[in-house]
Amino acid sequence: MKLLxxxxxxxxxxxxxxxxxxxxGCTALGYYGQSxxxxxxxxxxxxxxxxxxxxxxxxxxxxxxxxxxxxxxDFASSELALPDNDSYRSYADLQxxxxxxxxxxxxxxxxxxxxxxxxxxxxxxxxxxxAQADAQxxxxxxxxxxxxxxIGGVAAYSTLGWFDxxxxxxxxxxxxxxxxxxxxxxxxxxQLYVEGDTAFNEGFATTVQLEGVRRWLEKHxxxxxRQDYAQSRQRQDEFVVLVIRARDQFKALYAEALDETExxxxxxxxxxxxxxxYQQLKKQWGGYAGxxxxxxxxxxxxxxxxxxxxxxxxxxxxxxxxxxxxxxxAFYRACAELGEMPMxxxxxxxxSRN
Numbered sequence: 001m002k003l004l005x006x007x008x009x010x011x012x013x014x015x016x017x018x019x020x021x022x023x024x025g026c027t028a029l030g031y032y033g034q035s036x037x038x039x040x041x042x043x044x045x046x047x048x049x050x051x052x053x054x055x056x057x058x059x060x061x062x063x064x065x066x067x068x069x070x071x072x073x074d075f076a077s078s079e080l081a082l083p084d085n086d087s088y089r090s091y092a093d094l095q096x097x098x099x100x101x102x103x104x105x106x107x108x109x110x111x112x113x114x115x116x117x118x119x120x121x122x123x124x125x126x127x128x129x130x131a132q133a134d135a136q137x138x139x140x141x142x143x144x145x146x147x148x149x150x151i152g153g154v155a156a157y158s159t160l161g162w163f164d165x166x167x168x169x170x171x172x173x174x175x176x177x178x179x180x181x182x183x184x185x186x187x188x189x190x191q192l193y194v195e196g197d198t199a200f201n202e203g204f205a206t207t208v209q210l211e212g213v214r215r216w217l218e219k220h221x222x223x224x225x226r227q228d229y230a231q232s233r234q235r236q237d238e239f240v241v242l243v244i245r246a247r248d249q250f251k252a253l254y255a256e257a258l259d260e261t262e263x264x265x266x267x268x269x270x271x272x273x274x275x276x277x278y279q280q281l282k283k284q285w286g287g288y289a290g291x292x293x294x295x296x297x298x299x300x301x302x303x304x305x306x307x308x309x310x311x312x313x314x315x316x317x318x319x320x321x322x323x324x325x326x327x328x329x330a331f332y333r334a335c336a337e338l339g340e341m342p343m344x345x346x347x348x349x350x351x352s353r354n
Contacts, residue, residue: 069088075212103129177213202309206310338350
């Protein structure tokens with residue numbers, strides 16, 4: 001059984017390598033090599049959850065969480081009409097806090113993320129690395145070119161249905177509601193993914209995530225879990241609103257006709273102001289420090305854009321879901337119709353409904 005599993009993983013990696021070698025040049029082979037190596041590690045460490053549940057050396061706390069994962073996975077397909085496949089029915093312990101570190105970059109006085117294009121995923125506003133040191137090296141290279149750079153750790157990602165994605169230890173350390181949300185989010189990418197439109201894809205998947213967790217907690221959560229999740233969501237929403245407002249202020253600044261020195265001075269002033277506003281928000285939260293690490297960083301354009309790009313369209317998708325009377329299948333069809341539009345037309349529709 002073990003040999004058959006490794007052979008299957010090897011064949012998948014070989015297929016992926018052949019495709020990448022066909023579509024990419026020599027300069028990209030180093031990057032794709034680390035991608036294939038990282039994906040190989042994920043697959044090689046994966047074990048079916050059903051097997052782990054009956055294995056004697058599986059610790060009881062892990063066994064309980066893995067059973068919960070299978071229940072959440074069944075809920076995703078039966079209650080949310082998400083793809084019913086073997087994704088998130090296996091488990092891999094990578095023995096690190098994140099599976100991937102994404103590198104984001106912008107010009108110093110712009111908020112548009114630099115884009116990179118890949119097979120399967122199309123063009124996206126980040127580059128992902130399975131090793132933090134590799135992400136840092138690439139970020140240092142971009143920073144040396146004068147770009148604003150931000151590195152964000154990622155707990156889960158989707159291969160968009162090309163392969164069966166395992167649940168990772170990077171997810172399992174979170175609360176039950178957040179575990180459910182991550183599973184719903186990544187399966188949503190399998191349900192619908194529009195090549196080259198990160199804001200659309202993340203807005204759609206986040207909306208499915210929020211609706212899915214709401215339904216799951218309503219049916220299976222405890223009162224305490226519902227209260228804790230509601231508080232967490234309120235804080236995150238207030239954080240996002242704060243960042244979006246700051247983004248708009250930076251955007252207005254960059255539209256002014258200022259020389260580079262004055263622009264940098266004004267930019268620094270906005271960064272100081274954003275930190276002050278966070279301290280005020282933190283007091284409203286009773287001193288909750290969950291976002292301290294984020295605000296301790298540069299607060300540069302790349303960092304702001306990494307947040308706002310992922311959340312900006314969520315209200316539009318939530319209204320669209322309400323228009324479909326919360327029918328998930330109908331919602332997916334309506335979103336798929338949007339996804340078939342030319343990108344500029346799609347953006348105009350989303351902006352007009354924001």
